[in-house]
Amino acid sequence: MTVSLPQPRQLPKIDPVTAQVVAGALNGIALEMGHKLARMSYSSIIRESEDFGAAILDADCQQLAECAYSTPLQLGPIPGYMRGVLKAMAEEGEEFYPGDVILHNHPYYGASHGPDIGIGIPIFKDEELIGYSFTTAHHLDIGSSSPGSCGIVDAVDAFAEGLQFKAVKLYEKGVQNRQVWRILRQNIRSANVVVGDIEAQVAACRVGEQRFLELVEQYGLDTVLAASGELMAYSERMMRQAIERLPDGEYYAEGFIDGFLDDPDPGKKDLKIAVTVTIDGSDMTIDLTGTAPQVDDRPINMPFVGTVDIAIFVTLRSVLLDTALMEYVPQNSGLTRPVHIVAPKGCLANPIYPAPVIARCCPGNIVADTLMKALAQVAPRNVSGGIGNIKVTSYSGALDEDYWVYMDITEGSYGGRYGKDGMDGVDTLYANTRNNPIEDIEAHLPLRVTRYELIEDASGAGKYRGGLGSIRDIQFLAPGQMSLEGEGNKYAPWGIFEGKDGTPGAVQVFNPHEETMEDLPSKFPCRKTKLGDTLRTVSPCGGGYGNPLERDPALVLEDVLDEFVSIESAKRDYGVVIDPVSLKIDALATADLRQTMAG
Known part of the structure; x- marks a missing residue:
């Protein structure tokens, strides 16, 4: 036929x-x-x-x-x-x-x-x-x-x-x-x-x-x-109009991914992501020249089509066509027409086959995050501070002859943005998956979630504070194995416009029947586990936006009452003095302290 x-x-x-x-x-x-x-x-x-x-x-x-x-x-x-x-x-x-x-x-x-x-x-x-x-x-x-x-x-x-x-x-x-x-x-x-x-x-x-x-x-x-x-x-017309409102020119930013922090090879860790945004009328070019070379034998390379381009397109849509500020623009192929992406062959963002790419998610988030940092120079009210990256764990094992596999995400956080604090405990940027209910995990798998909560007193201080990351403990109820991919254990989410950096993440493994706790890097290959072994994943907390001394003291007090921020941090980072007994703001002491801190 x-x-x-x-x-x-x-x-x-x-x-x-x-x-x-x-x-x-x-x-x-x-x-x-x-x-x-x-x-x-x-x-x-x-x-x-x-x-x-x-x-x-x-x-x-x-x-x-x-x-x-x-x-x-x-x-x-x-x-x-x-x-x-x-x-x-x-x-x-x-x-x-x-x-x-x-x-x-x-x-x-x-x-x-x-x-x-x-x-x-x-x-x-x-x-x-x-x-x-x-x-x-x-x-x-x-x-x-x-x-x-x-x-x-x-x-x-x-x-x-x-x-x-x-x-x-x-x-x-x-x-x-x-x-x-x-x-x-x-x-x-x-x-x-x-x-x-x-x-x-x-x-x-x-x-x-x-x-x-x-x-x-x-x-x-x-x-x-x-x-x-x-x-x-x-959709193309709306994207072009949004680009045209930005001043022509070149705008550069760089970010870093952990890579393999426990590897002696310097070519596998502390890897740079470079982004240059060129605006010319209604056209925009995103150039990733300067990004670190691909890692030939580790899967943190990112497919140019399917990962890198999507990280860029999603970020541009979010920043330039924010539905909180303007009418909804239909999502279709017209949105991508004004945008041109360049990445040298053989870099992390455009690897050469058969370089492995399966763990591309978290590095791709850094591409998006770095692009947002570059756009902060031309769209300061449309971006957030640095994001707290996610961690993705594979849990698996055998029950009789039944092989079970489970994939779990430790949610991250967003940085503060103009007029809003960063979002707490969410999947970030282009991934944006929903949280899997604990009840579903425990009903179907030999796993128990023993801790799941927001991280207190660790977000980046700012006029609009960074979001709180999450901490999650998952315990094996039977022998099995686990592996992990993540980012952000070394490089904290960046603060912006005088906002403070957030805090890095962490990974630990322990057993409640033993007294040892082992620190692990942000990614590790498959390792065997025994009954009671527990993996703790801690996501980074988002960067702050704006001068912390300009934050409304009432909002600082609210964060203290919600246990998001400690009384000590309220004083040290925000210049807000709170009485530990009455839990009320000392207005005079706050004014004096802020004046002193402002110099």
């Missing part, structure tokens, strides 16, 4: 009302896909934390709509996934047919990293390819050298990170490729859960395919594409 490829078409002029009606229908399709995926999934990382993406693309891989409930790091890369699929298929002389379902997770062909599996369905109408229904999701295991899909920080190359699927068909012309499903079941730990999640992705894609065809049947393909084109043009 010969499939007609998408051809340039003359689209009708669309009125604003019809465009908005079609946009609402497209968003409804993406939301239904997301709900279907979340409700059918087996694993908590998809079901509870919503670490998935769902979107509808046109035949040119432009994103028409996305599920707003899912995380940016899953949604944003979807056009790149699909372009990578088409590139891989072209290399092999493959083509799409009605009834095909594609499996794809290759991080050098658009995927964010191996565990984020993409499932796509080409949408045909009368043998014409008109679009794609696509989902992504983070899976608990992908057959890597050690259990789980995070903390694989000793992977020496991309092959050690797990199974690689480069545009492999799960179904071809509607017929299930049974051998691929057998490979999945035979090579993945906790296979029932992972394969069940993949089946949920397929089901969600089928919903998207069906609903998109119904929409095309109702309005006609030309009308749907014309409405989508109008919305993409609108």
Whole structure:
């Protein structure tokens, strides 16, 4: 069968009302896909934390709509996934047919990293390819050298990170490729859960395919594409207007990632992220020249397409099109048109295959964080102080013959921003997953959460204080193993505009039946555990925004009463004197102290 490829078409002029009606229908399709995926999934990382993406693309891989409930790091890369699929298929002389379902997770062909599996369905109408229904999701295991899909920080190359699927068909012309499903079941730990999640992705894609065809049947393909084109043009126009409001010029910032602090090789730690923002009218270039070279045998490199570009796009949207300050701008491919990204081949932000990349999440957060620092020079009221990065742990073990795997996130924090304190205990920047309830963990796994709370008296002081990170203790109720990836144990989140730096994070392991406590770095490979072993993960606390002496004393008192800030810190950092008995502000003493501290 010969499939007609998408051809340039003359689209009708669309009125604003019809465009908005079609946009609402497209968003409804993406939301239904997301709900279907979340409700059918087996694993908590998809079901509870919503670490998935769902979107509808046109035949040119432009994103028409996305599920707003899912995380940016899953949604944003979807056009790149699909372009990578088409590139891989072209290399092999493959083509799409009605009834095909594609499996794809290759991080050098658009995927964010191996565990984020993409499932796509080409949408045909009368043998014409008109679009794609696509989902992504983070899976608990992908057959890597050690259990789980995070903390694989000793992977020496991309092959050690797990199974690689480069545009492999799960179904071809509607017929299930049974051998691929057998490979999945035979090579993945906790296979029932992972394969069940993949089946949920397929089901969600089928919903998207069906609903998109119904929409095309109702309005006609030309009308749907014309409405989508109008919305993409609108999003592009709004982004260009936001860029034009900034002064032309070059703006530079740099940040650092821990890397492997316990490694004697200086090329594997204290690694620089360099960002130069160039504004020229309504165009913006983000240049990462000066970023540290890739680490050939450790997986903290970041795919240029799928991680680095998404960190940049999400940050720019958040800073320049803040929905708290302006009307909502539709999320689609039009937003990325004014932005150009440059990263030298062979650096951390544009590695050369087969450099490993599976632990790219936390370094990518530093790319976003450093970009925000550069933008502070031109958009000071739209940025926050430095963010407190997350930590991601893989817990696993065997109960009888059942292999269990669990992925847990210790939430981080945001820095203070103009008019607001930093957010406490949240996933940050482009990851943005939800917290997994303790009840869900303890009901399904041989783990017990013995401590989970905000960190007191550690946020960066400022007119608007930094957010509080979180501390989490998880204890093994049976022997198992664990591994960890994270950042921020050495480099504290930065303060801004006279705000103070936040505090770094920490990792410790101990057993309540013993008297020892071991300090660990921000990332460690798989290590065995015994009954009672407990991992404590401490996230960094966000940087402050503005001079702490300008903070309203009443807000400082409120923080003291909430036990966010101690009486001693209130006096030392904010110049606010609080009586320890009455817990009231001594106004005269505060005024005198602030005058003295101000010099």
